[in-house]
Amino acid sequence: MSGIRFDSVSVAYHGTTVLDALDLTVEPGEVMALLGPSGSGKTTALRAVAGFVTPAAGRILIGGRDVTGLPPYRRGIGMVVQQYALFPHLRVQDNVEFGLRARKEPKAEIPARAAEALEMTGMAGYARRYPRELSGGQQQRVAIARALAIRPQVLLLDEPLSALDAQLRSGMLAELARLHRELPDVSMLYVTHDQVEALTLADRIAVMDRARLQDCGTPQQLYRAPRTEFTASFVGQANLLPVTVADTAGAALFDGRTLTVDTGTAAPGTTATLCVRPHLLALGAGPDALHGPNALHGRLGEVQWRGATHRLYVDVAGHRVAADLPELRETPTPGTEVTLHFAPRDAVLLAAGAGA
Amino acid sequence: MLVHSKAGRWAAWSLFLFLFLPLFALPLLVVVAASFATHWSGALPSGPTGANYGAAVRGESLRALTTSLVTALVSSLLALTAGTWAALAAQALRKGARRVMDALFVLPVAVPSVVVGLAVLVAFSRPPLLLNGTATIVVLAHTVLVTAFAYQSVSAALVRLDPAYEQAAASLGARPGHVLWRVKIPLLLPSLNAAAGLCFALSMGELSATMMLYPPDWMPLPVRIFAATDRGSLFTGSALAVVLMATTLLVLAAFSRIRTRASYR
Numbered sequence: 001m002s003g004i005r006f007d008s009v010s011v012a013y014h015g016t017t018v019l020d021a022l023d024l025t026v027e028p029g030e031v032m033a034l035l036g037p038s039g040s041g042k043t044t045a046l047r048a049v050a051g052f053v054t055p056a057a058g059r060i061l062i063g064g065r066d067v068t069g070l071p072p073y074r075r076g077i078g079m080v081v082q083q084y085a086l087f088p089h090l091r092v093q094d095n096v097e098f099g100l101r102a103r104k105e106p107k108a109e110i111p112a113r114a115a116e117a118l119e120m121t122g123m124a125g126y127a128r129r130y131p132r133e134l135s136g137g138q139q140q141r142v143a144i145a146r147a148l149a150i151r152p153q154v155l156l157l158d159e160p161l162s163a164l165d166a167q168l169r170s171g172m173l174a175e176l177a178r179l180h181r182e183l184p185d186v187s188m189l190y191v192t193h194d195q196v197e198a199l200t201l202a203d204r205i206a207v208m209d210r211a212r213l214q215d216c217g218t219p220q221q222l223y224r225a226p227r228t229e230f231t232a233s234f235v236g237q238a239n240l241l242p243v244t245v246a247d248t249a250g251a252a253l254f255d256g257r258t259l260t261v262d263t264g265t266a267a268p269g270t271t272a273t274l275c276v277r278p279h280l281l282a283l284g285a286g287p288d289a290l291h292g293p294n295a296l297h298g299r300l301g302e303v304q305w306r307g308a309t310h311r312l313y314v315d316v317a318g319h320r321v322a323a324d325l326p327e328l329r330e331t332p333t334p335g336t337e338v339t340l341h342f343a344p345r346d347a348v349l350l351a352a353g354a355g356a
Numbered sequence: 357m358l359v360h361s362k363a364g365r366w367a368a369w370s371l372f373l374f375l376f377l378p379l380f381a382l383p384l385l386v387v388v389a390a391s392f393a394t395h396w397s398g399a400l401p402s403g404p405t406g407a408n409y410g411a412a413v414r415g416e417s418l419r420a421l422t423t424s425l426v427t428a429l430v431s432s433l434l435a436l437t438a439g440t441w442a443a444l445a446a447q448a449l450r451k452g453a454r455r456v457m458d459a460l461f462v463l464p465v466a467v468p469s470v471v472v473g474l475a476v477l478v479a480f481s482r483p484p485l486l487l488n489g490t491a492t493i494v495v496l497a498h499t500v501l502v503t504a505f506a507y508q509s510v511s512a513a514l515v516r517l518d519p520a521y522e523q524a525a526a527s528l529g530a531r532p533g534h535v536l537w538r539v540k541i542p543l544l545l546p547s548l549n550a551a552a553g554l555c556f557a558l559s560m561g562e563l564s565a566t567m568m569l570y571p572p573d574w575m576p577l578p579v580r581i582f583a584a585t586d587r588g589s590l591f592t593g594s595a596l597a598v599v600l601m602a603t604t605l606l607v608l609a610a611f612s613r614i615r616t617r618a619s620y621r
């Protein structure tokens with residue numbers, strides 16, 4: 001069992017820091033998702049573990065062993081990338097056997113282990129094919145089989161599903177979750193910019209933005225109690241509203257009205273950011289038990305039908321608030337006055353400027 | 357061709373034929389005609405005969421053909437090895453050093469081949485490296501001349517090679533040597549093959565450097581063609597030229613057959 005540890009790892013390209021003193025530990029057997037917008041340094045962090053970029057500072061440990069100075073081929077990691085990178089001149093079987101041969105595993109064991117890896121990814125029937133004769137999803141399965149065949153302690157996945165269509169992606173996501181259950185000892189570092197993948201698969205999520213780690217926690221923690229505004233808006237697109245803390249009993253002022261929320265330890269008079277998820281807002285006439293006591297009044301800007309839900313954009317005192325409502329029978333007309341409600345426990349108060 | 361209208365396609369084809377026929381095809385056709393001729397008094401050679409070929413594939417001429425074939429095969433193999441090796445080494449260099457390498461390997465192309473021939477002659481005419489008057493010096497000069505092309509085509513192919521393959525191999529535990537032989541070389545095979553064909557064709561037709569160097573017992577076919585036409589035997593020369601052309605094309609066709617079987621994408 002071995003995990004991964006980033007110990008103040010910094011990476012710079014031509015003097016630009018693209019990874020800034022990253023401290024992160026992936027526990028043995030854990031699935032850690034690296035989530036962040038494009039260019040935030042996720043791939044760079046992964047490549048540093050694989051050994052394809054050399055950190056300017058800091059150390060990388062795999063299973064407690066410092067691998068910072070080791071070449072990639074001595075790190076014993078499995079890696080799966082977005083473009084699959086299957087060897088086009090080798091059949092599926094030989095692709096999967098490649099790592100076993102390279103590592104000089106006993107000859108007699110190689111075919112059986114390749115078969116096992118192909119079995120695990122459901123590709124046993126395709127061993128004789130060339131990669132170009134497979135669909136994208138099948139190629140990705142082979143790439144995963146190839147990485148698993150060497151029985152790595154650590155599996156690095158860089159947006160492995162992003163080249164697949166939505167339906168295939170959700171299928172593969174379930175497959176990956178199953179693989180993780182079958183291989184509970186393997187630590188996985190899973191790079192993605194898709195929060196659904198991160199929330200579904202990961203034991204913990206590390207949120208990155210502009211070369212820095214912004215937040216790290218279980219999906220529930222990040223979703224229910226984000227610590228920074230960036231996390232709140234990136235994971236689940238929360239609405240962020242500036243409020244003033246009125247008292248410690250749970251009152252906050254927004255747009256001159258009092259809202260009831262958990263103000264925690266925030267001192268009265270300080271400014272804070274109220275964070276509430278679109279799907280936790282309800283549309284209603286007045287405060288009642290069903291809708292919750294807090295009301296946001298505003299003018300309806302836009303209505304989008306999204307199948308199972310309606311997305312409403314409401315202009316509340318100059319802030320654009322998004323609300324996801326179960327499919328409405330009668331959609332309100334844009335331009336009319338509407339009121340959105342939410343329960344106190346569905347809102348989180350962030351100290352102003354947290355994490356910025 | 358990226359022309360879609362019917363009139364446009366016609367225009368393109370006529371332009372192509374107009375340029376191609378007189379510039380490329382006609383001279384070659386005349387050579388073919390001359391190779392079957394005994395007189396040339398009118399506009400075209402006449403007096404058809406097969407006798408020119410009788411001489412062209414026998415005795416001294418046959419020897420010249422095999423000399424050319426051996427020289428071209430050996431020198432293109434050597435050039436391919438050296439060029440590939442150099443291109444692989446250059447890839448690992450920093451940008452500045454790589455530029456120097458690139459410039460170095462362009463030299464034999466940039467310098468007139470007579471000069472290359474002279475240089476090789478001067479360099480190897482004195483002990484300890486006395487190669488003057490041997491077959492080796494011809495092969496050596498050809499190798500020097502065609503290595504530049506091998507280097508350039510392999511370099512270009514290496515730039516296009518996706519580093520993801522190498523990295524995937526390395527992450528699977530393959531050492532650099534294993535990556536080279538099991539991943540890079542196989543993926544470069546189509547380009548290596550094309551480079552080999554190019555080198556072979558260039559060497560088969562090389563005359564100017566060869567003229568400076570060839571010993572009497574190692575006379576490649578182009579020299580013999582030159583000698584034949586020089587002493588006025590135009591029809592024999594033409595027959596030899598056709599033999600040279602046909603042999604080269606035949607070998608190139610064989611190369612390209614291997615290439616189509618070796619391309620994976």
Ligand SMILES: Nc1ncnc2c1ncn2[C@@H]1O[C@H](COP(=O)(O)OP(=O)(O)OP(=O)(O)O)[C@@H](O)[C@H]1O
Nearest residue numbers: 013014018036037038039040041042043044045193
């Ligand atoms: N080889 C390189 N040379 C120079 N800059 C690079 C190189 N690779 C990445 N960068 C830069 O480093 C930054 C981080 O890149 P990285 O690939 O880690 O982003 P990412 O989070 O994986 O983004 P994405 O989601 O788009 O894949 C980017 O600004 C990128 O331009």
Ligand SMILES: [Mg+2]
Nearest residue numbers: 042043044158
């Ligand atoms: Mg990336």
